[in-house]
Amino acid sequence: MLPCQRDLFDIPRDICFLNAASWSPLPLAVQEAGRAAVARKGQPWKLPPDFQSQQYERARRAAASLIGADPVDVALIPSVGYGVSTAGKVLAVPAGNRVLVLQDDHSSPVLEWVSRARDGAFSVETVHQPQDGDWTSAVLAAIDRPNTSALALVSISSVHWSDGGALDMPRIAAAAKRQGAALLVDATHDAGVRRIDVKTLDPDFLIFPTYKWVLGPYGRAFMYVAKRHQDGVPLEQSAPARKSVSAEDTVYFRNLEYQDGARRYDMGERDHFISMEMAAIGMEMMAGWGNEPIVARLAMLTDRLTEELANTGVQVLDKKVRAPHVLSLAFPKGMPTDLPKKLAAENVYAAPRLGRLRISPHVYNDEADVDRFVEVFKRVAL
Ligand SMILES: Cc1ncc(COP(=O)(O)O)c(C=O)c1O
Secondary structure: OOOHHHOOOOOOOOEEEEEEOOOOOOOOHHHHHHHHHHHHHHHHHHHHHHHHHHHHHHHHHHHHHHHHOOHHHHHEEOOOHHHHHHHHHHHHOOOEEEEEEEEOOOOOHHHHHHHHHHHOOOEEEEEEEOOOOOOOHHHHHHHOOOOOOOOEEEEEEEOOOOOEEOOOHHHHOOOOOOOOEEEEEEEOOOOOOOOOOOHEEEEOOOEEHHHHOOOOOOOOOOEEEEEEOOOOOOOOHHHHHHHEEEOOOOOOEEEEEEEHHHHHHOOOOOHHHHHHHHHHHHHHHHHHOOHHHHHHHHHHHHHHHHHHHHHOOOOOOOOOOOOOEEEEEEOOOOOOOOOOHHHHOOOEEEEEEEEEEEEOOOOOOOOOHHHHHHHHHHHHOO
């Protein structure tokens, strides 16, 4: 199990921050890199000509290593929604087909398809939140449902952001493939924590941002694109996406062919070296710790929470179907509306999400945080 990494962060002992699923604190090393990079932008004439490309290729490699991808199959993008919109442009959903999404999944893997459904004459089918919390069985049943229209795409999160349900993606990927459907994975609450290997999972697209679990800044996200989709038209048209459109050449539009690999889908202004370096360092830290040690630590914390909250009347998903790092408390009589505020007044931070209280520890949390949460929760919530 990974030991507590609190010393690498700027988190005072009296702060009980259990809200990484909303946004994680930046490690000190990431903050320092950000400050140094701002100073570099203050004196840009000192930067070597290949400085930006070194930074973004480092970030691409770091992102690829978290999901078992080759860097050439990873695009640099600014948000999950940007990646899904790219997929929306690249993937043609045939008329009359269906696209599967999860009930109350985050807007990013859902709304692109909702907004295209009418003009595209396809349907968006919602997999309802299962009573027993078993999203995997619910999705598998929807994929294999007989006597219905053909399935074109499964566009889902691999960990549900609000109830913390963890989906068994290898089983879902295999079922989608059997039906000839494409798979888009929003791995926002997964990449860096649970092990992902795109080479065996073989999704069509897999996307994650850096500002939550991989300890990076806003505005940086990464998209794995299967080779079979590396011939599409990118969301935006930029010079770096083309083989040769160079201001330094004597001919500007020399070669308009798109770059090979997923690079053609890179966002504009990927030269943003300040956030690229910050993103790379956070992801490298996560890779350095490794999935199993991280999962062991976070499962230890959420298991301890579950035990200590037993008999308080709150409900949590069964261990078999919940993520190791996201514990969402359901309140059969409704969550007291002022609960998050009352917790925050005691320096205890968790997030209200669709009627639940979502607790999301990370590597900087320890048993003392859990015990403190439980003590304050019992005092202000019950
Ligand atoms: C499941 C999930 N996907 C995506 C995002 C972020 O999406 P975007 O990067 O498009 O803002 C979040 C943020 O809460 C999320 O929970």
